[in-house]
Amino acid sequence: MIIFLAGLKxxxxxxxEAAAVDxxxxxxxxxxITIPLLSPVILFNxxxxxxxxxxxxxxxxxxxxxxxxxxxxxxxxxxxxYIQGWAYREMGYASAMAWVLLLIIGVLxxxxxxxxxxxxxxxxxx
Amino acid sequence: MAQGNKMKTNTVxxxxxxxxxxxxxxxxxxxxxxxxxxxxFKPNTMIFSDPGLIxxxxxxxxxxxxxQGYAGTIFGRFFLxxxxxCVVAIIGNLISCTMAAYAFERLxxxxxxxxxAVMMITLMLxxxxxxxxxxxxxxxxxWVGTYLPILVPKFLATDAFFVFLLVQFIRSLPKELDExxxxxxxxxxxxxxxxxxxxxxxxxxxxxxxxxxxxxxxPPKNGCNCGPICAPTG
Numbered sequence: 001m002i003i004f005l006a007g008l009k010x011x012x013x014x015x016x017e018a019a020a021v022d023x024x025x026x027x028x029x030x031x032x033i034t035i036p037l038l039s040p041v042i043l044f045n046x047x048x049x050x051x052x053x054x055x056x057x058x059x060x061x062x063x064x065x066x067x068x069x070x071x072x073x074x075x076x077x078x079x080x081x082y083i084q085g086w087a088y089r090e091m092g093y094a095s096a097m098a099w100v101l102l103l104i105i106g107v108l109x110x111x112x113x114x115x116x117x118x119x120x121x122x123x124x125x126x
Numbered sequence: 127m128a129q130g131n132k133m134k135t136n137t138v139x140x141x142x143x144x145x146x147x148x149x150x151x152x153x154x155x156x157x158x159x160x161x162x163x164x165x166x167f168k169p170n171t172m173i174f175s176d177p178g179l180i181x182x183x184x185x186x187x188x189x190x191x192x193x194q195g196y197a198g199t200i201f202g203r204f205f206l207x208x209x210x211x212c213v214v215a216i217i218g219n220l221i222s223c224t225m226a227a228y229a230f231e232r233l234x235x236x237x238x239x240x241x242x243a244v245m246m247i248t249l250m251l252x253x254x255x256x257x258x259x260x261x262x263x264x265x266x267x268x269w270v271g272t273y274l275p276i277l278v279p280k281f282l283a284t285d286a287f288f289v290f291l292l293v294q295f296i297r298s299l300p301k302e303l304d305e306x307x308x309x310x311x312x313x314x315x316x317x318x319x320x321x322x323x324x325x326x327x328x329x330x331x332x333x334x335x336x337x338x339x340x341x342x343x344x345p346p347k348n349g350c351n352c353g354p355i356c357a358p359t360g
Contacts, residue, residue, distance in 0.1 A: 002336075005328075006329055007328070040294040040295070041294060041295070043294065044294040048287065078252055098251065098252055102251050106247060106250055
């Protein structure tokens with residue numbers, strides 16, 4: 001949220017004034033100024049949240065008592081990795097899992113970054 | 127006139143409802159913190175037996191014992207250590223990450239795409255995976271038990287989170303500014319210090335703020351925050 005705030009701070013107030021003069025209401029201003037100018041920051045948060053969510057561990061660890069909960073319903077990828085590595089001592093398997101996770105996140109991030117020029121605008125003339 | 131009064135009443139009601147709603151949400155969010163603060167004034171045995179907000183007995187003992195610290199090292203020392211770490215880490219991150227981000231976004235150099243990918247990959251690898259190799263590495267350097275493993279990497283732009291953040295911010299600055307500055311005779315370094323830095327202040331503040339928070343609360347909270355020595359979570 002602080003990152004969004006910093007992004008909002010960077011949008012010049014003049015744009016809103018100009019839009020208001022041109023008769024754009026608040027909603028229109030939000031969609032035509034705020035969202036496009038904030039899109040680089042939105043992209044950043046999207047990528048970071050995606051990576052972070054794939055690596056979600058602490059919540060699953062706590063809520064399932066470190067085991068994955070009832071019927072493994074909260075057995076997340078990283079939690080499984082942790083259990084394999086530290087509880088069953090399958091370090092090789094756990095390391096392999098970590099690299100596969102890296103691969104998955106890498107591919108998804110690459111897709112997001114590649115398609116970002118469809119919806120992310122970087123200011124004037126691009 | 128009656129019409130105007132009615133509208134005014136409507137506005138008042140609407141604002142009151144909005145504020146009540148926001149205040150209720152706010153209380154909900156602040157409650158755990160409030161509970162923690164009040165619990166710190168309760169005697170140890172009463173924290174869970176008397177979990178309400180209004181304590182039956184008030185004591186300062188927790189703070190007195192807490193300040194005495196551990197094995198003769200008082201709390202002030204812990205505090206100074208954390209403060210030192212934070213200040214140096216913030217300086218390091220601000221210098222190195224902005225420079226790295228500027229290079230990635232504005233300069234042309236060999237293998238830029240590859241290095242950017244490498245930087246992003248450090249974000250994608252769960253920090254716990256590199257825990258042991260990192261420890262071995264710093265042990266070989268003879269750095270274990272010193273400040274160095276936490277502080278030195280901050281000057282080498284290892285926090286890819288901030289590099290990526292700053293890249294995104296710098297990218298949204300118009301290139302025309304740089305070009306105008308170059309035409310006016312600014313060197314590459316001057317473009318960086320006079321054009322990019324002043325325009326990226328919100329991002330710099332964010333960087334400083336997060337560096338402070340994450341260094342202060344050193345055990346990592348998420349994958350993005352893997353300092354060189356992560357305490358194993360859980």
